[in-house]
Structure formats: structure tokens, C-alpha cells
Amino acid sequence: MHVLFPEHRQRTSDPDQRREYSHYLARQMGPMIHALMLMATLAYGVAVIASMLIRSSPVPLLLRLTLLLPLLLVAMAARHVWRPRVLSGLALLCVLLLEIGINLNSIGRLPGQPWVMPGLLLPVASSVIWLGRWDFAIAMALCALGPLPMLLLGAASSVQIFQYLVYMAIAISLSTVLRAFMARTLFEQFRLERQLREQASTDGLTGLLLRNRFLELGRLALGDICRQQKPACMLYLDADHFKQLNDDHGHAAGDAALVALAAVLRSQTRSGDLIGRIGGEEFALLLPGIDQPQADQRGEKLRLAVRAILRPDGPLTVSIGIAECRDADETIEALLARADQAMRQAKRDGRDRIVSAAQPCIT
Numbered sequence: 001m002h003v004l005f006p007e008h009r010q011r012t013s014d015p016d017q018r019r020e021y022s023h024y025l026a027r028q029m030g031p032m033i034h035a036l037m038l039m040a041t042l043a044y045g046v047a048v049i050a051s052m053l054i055r056s057s058p059v060p061l062l063l064r065l066t067l068l069l070p071l072l073l074v075a076m077a078a079r080h081v082w083r084p085r086v087l088s089g090l091a092l093l094c095v096l097l098l099e100i101g102i103n104l105n106s107i108g109r110l111p112g113q114p115w116v117m118p119g120l121l122l123p124v125a126s127s128v129i130w131l132g133r134w135d136f137a138i139a140m141a142l143c144a145l146g147p148l149p150m151l152l153l154g155a156a157s158s159v160q161i162f163q164y165l166v167y168m169a170i171a172i173s174l175s176t177v178l179r180a181f182m183a184r185t186l187f188e189q190f191r192l193e194r195q196l197r198e199q200a201s202t203d204g205l206t207g208l209l210l211r212n213r214f215l216e217l218g219r220l221a222l223g224d225i226c227r228q229q230k231p232a233c234m235l236y237l238d239a240d241h242f243k244q245l246n247d248d249h250g251h252a253a254g255d256a257a258l259v260a261l262a263a264v265l266r267s268q269t270r271s272g273d274l275i276g277r278i279g280g281e282e283f284a285l286l287l288p289g290i291d292q293p294q295a296d297q298r299g300e301k302l303r304l305a306v307r308a309i310l311r312p313d314g315p316l317t318v319s320i321g322i323a324e325c326r327d328a329d330e331t332i333e334a335l336l337a338r339a340d341q342a343m344r345q346a347k348r349d350g351r352d353r354i355v356s357a358a359q360p361c362i363t
Helices: 005-009 016-056 063-068 068-079 083-106 118-123 133-145 147-153 158-203 211-227 242-249 251-266 292-307 332-348
Strands: 234-239 274-277 281-288 318-325 354-356
Touching: 016 063, 016 083, 016 158, 016 211, 063 068, 068 083, 068 242, 068 251, 083 118, 083 133, 118 158, 118 251, 133 158, 158 234, 211 234, 211 274, 211 281, 211 318, 211 332, 234 251, 234 292, 234 332, 242 251, 251 274, 251 281, 281 292, 281 332, 292 318, 292 332, 292 354, 318 332, 332 354
Parallel strands: 318 354
Antiparallel strands: 234 281, 234 318, 274 281
């Protein structure tokens, strides 16, 4: 597929994006995989009955029909599976069972009977359901090697074997092209949906999380922190005299100051920290694994870094409130509110300073 679409390799080079994309494929393609498995089970049953009406077989009918049960079980299991590797494994198992069934039903084929193999349909029919390159490669190998027992042990001539190899090569080549185009289409859809989610969750000016998204992710992060019994702190920042900056120098100057402030926030945080734009010039940071003294140090370092940003009327300063989460039952909204109150106290105390919030009362 990367030979056909070399740009696809660059777009999926990020491990986190690849992981997210594989789960996206499992969610999107899971219902189709389940439906194709049911259709394959039905088609196998019809093929067995039809072969019984056309000719007799040394393999008992009951034995050939026995494969319907595992095929049906695999199809039903795929309906409730959303993990990509498990879903791919079930799909491969379905192909393997079908190949076994094709061999069983081909035993006793009459000499001179037209050599149209049902196995040739499998590569094309299943080409669009594979979630990754590894399962696609395994599936094509199963499709190519599956009919070999009936070829080698049966009465196939060298011409029929050559015919099979040519037809299978064509079928696998067609399957590769179909899967490549399907993969590109699904990836473009995934990329566009991701962009739309990011646009709905991030601030267009600063690129930081919007309030609702910050609270949503913070709620999940705080739950994990509490389960791991680790500390966490919330920092609430507000740019000082920001209205005066807009009034005296225009909103363009205010926007430039916010962009620069957001850049400083990103440069001063770790990969696991959450940063959000809560209001016009108000920002919040959730710092997992950080206790109060460490948060005070981080806040002071951040305050000094912000002072290096020059406004038209002087350095940009911020008032910072810090609240530590020590109560496992405290919500992200309550923690943010305590940090907000501490920030307001810093404003009242003269701005350009840090104030730590009092701990919540635990009843």
C-alpha cells in the first residue's frame, strides 16, 4: 500500500496516531467485518448443500456442515469485539475455516470437472476488511496456500495448477489495489474527523484546550491520579491589566500577547500536563504528580518566564493561583474553583504574584 501511496507512510509515522487510527478502523469496520462473516457462513452452507445435489462426496455431509458452527461462533464473537488485533485475529480464523471447508468439499471432484475454485473469491471478497498490513499479508498467504492440499493430493493437471497460480496472482493483486484505495479513503476520513474534533476542542487563537474540553480531560486525568494515590495541582493564571492593553493598543496587541503567553505555557509544561484557555485572558494548568511545594516552584518559574514577554507598555505579568488536590472526592470543577479564588486573591494582593489556596474541608 505504501508503494501505491507513499504519502500515507508519512501521515501514519506517529505511534499515537497509528494507535488511534487502528482503533478508529476497528470501530468503523467492525460491523462490516461481522456482516461479511455472517455472509461467508451462509454462503458456505449453501455451497455444501449445492455440492450435495450436484455430486456425491466421500466426505460425510455432517462433517462438512460441522464447520458452520465455528464459523457462526467466530462471526458472533466479532460483533462484540472492538480491539483491533482481536478483530483481525477473528477475521483470519474465519478465512482459515473457509479454506478448510473448501478443501473438504473439493474431495471427490470428478475428473474433467471445470476447475473454478471458490478459494479465488476470498482474496477479493475480504480485501477491504483488514485493519493492518500484517493481517492483510497473512490473509493473502492463507488464500494462496489454502487450496494447495486439494491441488497436490487431487487429480489436478499441470495446466490446472498453472491456471490456479495465474488466477490467484491476479486476485491478490486486485485485492492489494482495493485495500490500498480503501485504506487511503478511510485514513482521509479519519484525518478530517480528527481535525474537526480538534477544532471543536481547541482555541483557534492559542491552540490550547477550550474550557469544556479541558474539564473533560481533566476529569479523566484526576480520576487516574486519585486511583494511583498521587498528588496533583491546579494552576490558574490571569494576565494582569489585559483590558488596558486592549483599550490602549488594540485587540491585535492583546492577541499577540495571548499567543506569546500560550507559547510560554507550552514550553514550561511536561507531556502529561493539561493546559486550557478558560476565559479571555485566563488559563489553567493541571499538573499530575506535583505536590504543593513543587507547584509553587513551577508557578514561580512560569511567572518569571511570562515577564520576559514584552507588551507595548512593558512586561507582561500574570497572577497565579495554585490549588492542590488532596481529597479523592474533589471534582475537577471544585479544584479549578479553588485555584480561581487563589488567583483572585493574588490580584487583590497587588498582581504579578502567586497565592496558594487553602485545602478543602473534609467532612
